[in-house]
Each structure stands twice: as C-alpha cells, then as structure tokens.
Amino acid sequence: MKKIFVSTIMVLFCSSLVFASEVEGKWKGSIDTDNGPWEFSVVYKVSDEKISGEFFTEYGNLEFGEGKISGKEFEYSFDIEGVKHTHKGKLINDKEILIKYSNENGETGEFTFKKSTN
8 A cells, every 4th residue: 555655656746747847948928918919938947846937028038936836837926117927827738838927916818838949
C-alpha cells in the first residue's frame, strides 16, 4: 500500500514538472485596444513551483517575478504606473496559453499566447 501511494505521488509530481517545462520559453500575444491590436511577447522562466519572466513591447520591457505555477495553471502579478495587474494562465496545449487578466481598476479580459518559434 505504501509503495502504491509513493508511486502515485511521484507520477503526479513528474507530470506537473512536464507541464511547467512546456510553459517555459517565448510566447507571443496581442490585446485588442481602442487603437487596434497591441502586440507583445513574454519569456517565461520556471523554477520548481515559481514562474517569472519578462514582457517585451514596443514601449519597453517589464520584468515580473514571484508567480506560482502548479501543473497546467499559473498566476503572477506586476505593476504598471502604480496599478497592480494579475494574469491567471492555463496551458491549453504545447502551443497555446489562455490568459485571464484583471487589474485594480476593475478591468478584466482574456487573450491567448502562441508559442514563438523564434
């Protein structure tokens, strides 16, 4: 019985690591704005159950850290001009991530990231 329990825990732990490693890397996305689509990319870094990274936009770059990841789902926050923004992500498949975002001003929405090949 003890061997089955330990084996089950190891399988679950290893599958969480596989999903986390699929999130790691460069992703591209866009958000529709009043001025048209705003394109940007992000590079995710995963270490154990933590996720961090950096956004790259035409207006500059923004680093974030102290996020958490568990299996296919992750969450992180960052600050833009004194407003906290939160992204809750879910790995849909090895080429797509769904992000649901919110901020302290009550704005919400969602967008997808596509795995970047460059």
